[in-house]
Amino acid sequence: MSLLSALAKQKIDRELTKYPADQKQSACMSALAIAQDEHGWLSNELMDEVAQYLGMAPVAVYEVATFYNMYNLKPTGKHKVTVCTNLPCALSGGVDAAEYLKHKLGIDFRETTADGQFTLMEGECMGACGDAPVLLVNNKRMCSFMSKEKLDQLVEELKK
Amino acid sequence: MSALNYGPDAVILKGLTGENWRLKDYEQRDGYAALKKILKEGMKPEDVINEVKKSALRGRGGAGFPTGLKWSFMPRSFPGPKYLVCNSDEGEPGTFKDRDIIRYNPHILIEGMIIAGYAMGIGVGYNYIHGEIWADYERFEEALDEARKAGYLGKNILGTDFSFDLFAHHGYGAYICGEETALLESLEGKKGQPRFKPPFPASFGLYGKPTTINNTETFAAVPFIIREGGDAFLAQGKPNNGGTKIFSVSGHVNRPGNYEIKLGTPFAKLLELAGGMRGGKKLKGVIPGGSSMPVLTGEVMMATDMDYDSIAKAGSMLGSGAVIVMDEDTCMVRAAERLAYFYFEESCGQCTPCREGTGWLYRVIHRIEHGQGRPEDLDLLLNLADNIQGRTICALGDAAAMPVRAFVKTFRAEFEYHIEHKRCQVKTGGYSNAAEPLQMAAE
Ligand SMILES: Cc1cc2nc3c(=O)[nH]c(=O)nc-3n(C[C@H](O)[C@H](O)[C@H](O)COP(=O)(O)O)c2cc1C
Ligand code: FES
Numbered sequence: 209m210s211l212l213s214a215l216a217k218q219k220i221d222r223e224l225t226k227y228p229a230d231q232k233q234s235a236c237m238s239a240l241a242i243a244q245d246e247h248g249w250l251s252n253e254l255m256d257e258v259a260q261y262l263g264m265a266p267v268a269v270y271e272v273a274t275f276y277n278m279y280n281l282k283p284t285g286k287h288k289v290t291v292c293t294n295l296p297c298a299l300s301g302g303v304d305a306a307e308y309l310k311h312k313l314g315i316d317f318r319e320t321t322a323d324g325q326f327t328l329m330e331g332e333c334m335g336a337c338g339d340a341p342v343l344l345v346n347n348k349r350m351c352s353f354m355s356k357e358k359l360d361q362l363v364e365e366l367k368k
Numbered sequence: 369m370s371a372l373n374y375g376p377d378a379v380i381l382k383g384l385t386g387e388n389w390r391l392k393d394y395e396q397r398d399g400y401a402a403l404k405k406i407l408k409e410g411m412k413p414e415d416v417i418n419e420v421k422k423s424a425l426r427g428r429g430g431a432g433f434p435t436g437l438k439w440s441f442m443p444r445s446f447p448g449p450k451y452l453v454c455n456s457d458e459g460e461p462g463t464f465k466d467r468d469i470i471r472y473n474p475h476i477l478i479e480g481m482i483i484a485g486y487a488m489g490i491g492v493g494y495n496y497i498h499g500e501i502w503a504d505y506e507r508f509e510e511a512l513d514e515a516r517k518a519g520y521l522g523k524n525i526l527g528t529d530f531s532f533d534l535f536a537h538h539g540y541g542a543y544i545c546g547e548e549t550a551l552l553e554s555l556e557g558k559k560g561q562p563r564f565k566p567p568f569p570a571s572f573g574l575y576g577k578p579t580t581i582n583n584t585e586t587f588a589a590v591p592f593i594i595r596e597g598g599d600a601f602l603a604q605g606k607p608n609n610g611g612t613k614i615f616s617v618s619g620h621v622n623r624p625g626n627y628e629i630k631l632g633t634p635f636a637k638l639l640e641l642a643g644g645m646r647g648g649k650k651l652k653g654v655i656p657g658g659s660s661m662p663v664l665t666g667e668v669m670m671a672t673d674m675d676y677d678s679i680a681k682a683g684s685m686l687g688s689g690a691v692i693v694m695d696e697d698t699c700m701v702r703a704a705e706r707l708a709y710f711y712f713e714e715s716c717g718q719c720t721p722c723r724e725g726t727g728w729l730y731r732v733i734h735r736i737e738h739g740q741g742r743p744e745d746l747d748l749l750l751n752l753a754d755n756i757q758g759r760t761i762c763a764l765g766d767a768a769a770m771p772v773r774a775f776v777k778t779f780r781a782e783f784e785y786h787i788e789h790k791r792c793q794v795k796t797g798g799y800s801n802a803a804e805p806l807q808m809a810a811e
Contacts, residue, residue: 226494226535228449231575233557237540268558275559275716277541278499295659295706296462296618296692298799332543332710333461333659334500337618337690338625347540348502 211254212261216242220261232262236272240279249280277332278347285320285327287366290344293330296337305341305354306330312363325367372472375641378628379604379612380588384472389507391514394475400520402594403479406486407528416487420590422598424610429455429583430658430688432676441570442488443578451574452485452493453581455551459498459543461659461710462690465614465626466584470497471504473588474511478534480587482520483594485532488580492533496551499539508536543714547762548581550716561716562762585614605631609675617642619693620649620800631675638674638691649695649800653779657687659707660767662774684774697800699792700782704775705733711768722765725756729772736783739790746783749776
């Protein structure tokens, strides 16, 4: 049985149109992101399927998945929240926002809440330092100017 | 929606509201006029490159290499494909300008890339976009669709025999992919480990073909240069430092954000545009060009103009144009510790001096910050920095070493105080009034 859905394959096919026909490997990063969006994390079986789909050696796919920070190599909570604590953000409350979330969720970085709802991660510069504090929800949704009130609202919204 | 405030001298970011990013809006701002001029007047590719040379445009990605010269390195009569790559992997801490170009003025980048393709006889381009700005990646894809439908991209652009297509590629969380050869590896679907140079990308680039890589802002400056002329661009700045430049101002200012100013504008003016110091505090230190560049004291900065040559003379580098402002209550040891951690975390691990050295830098500053520093640690840090810098395949090693050396040298007394007294001399002991925006935003 295929782990990748027909829709996921369609999306990967669209990525493949961007590259020369003999350079399918170029779509590896986007294919892994698409696979992760569907399954939440990248199991070996899932990565093997991506490898097969792109005609790559499985190890070449593992290499990519383990090199880039935004791939999840194990299951995470339903919402992975990555807070930027790099210096420019820290100067405008990035670390405070992270500490507030740790306290509120009762977890440290790289931990998941007991109910499986939230995983908290420490992030590096997201190229949005003017909007500090900033965080990412599940890699794709960026939230800016995260005051305590906005953090409270976000957590409430995601819990639903 | 009201205009976004990028300052009165903005060229690339002029007239933007945040909403008017679409093709029709861009055309109303003279968009694609430069491309039409080239194609209608049959301007020769060499003339395009000469215009860029005349403008004194220097790469906006960090190294400040003259763009026209870089373009002239591309082999003209190479048989087979050549590639054009845009570096939008903006990950240098403090830098957030390319993101505003992509989300608020994507077509200026597309037009700049098409013109570059024409000038160097390239048929295919890629824009490599930082993985963390997903919504902006999607917007760029939408803008590409618009450009394709309007005949600006694809086969026989505007009815001529010039063809060029452009695609978006996203990263997924690796600072090193901002380094141009790591970016090429990543674009080929591999781990982003920098390549040994030479060969340079102009002879062996993407898929082993001749390739030119420029930063987003570099390409975005091109339409103006062609439309108004290289001299007009140069006149915006000063000799050897042509044009306007977008500075991303972060840290302890009242209005963090992007400000596009003429190169050569005094730092004091930029600080004023950014609303001055938050809480009226005193300026202590500034990193003027992104986290990889040496930190300077507030006094030195207040006497410096914002251009490549002036900042170099003051002892740092303009880099990516990320200006990180720190006030009197910032602990410089803590600031240095956080940056050292970043380079340790992001070293690709390929070269021993960088892989091991960044860990050493971080651990030594960490122990100083945590009251366990030893008197010999400062010399150790400088020695480590010397043993990393210049000894690695790519410049990430230098990027880790330079800031540490500058923090230790410029704020040595603060490091010594930490070591001697096992605590911070700054009353906040950390990032100063960092918590204030949390409260301000909540009001
Ligand atoms: C560690 C490292 C990170 C870099 N990150 C970026 C980046 O995020 N964006 C960028 O344009 N250039 C970055 N550069 C510089 C590129 O290697 C390259 O010089 C630049 O993209 C060339 O474009 P330009 O000539 O238009 O500046 C980085 C370099 C190093 C060593
Ligand atoms: S430092 Fe946090 S987004 Fe740049």
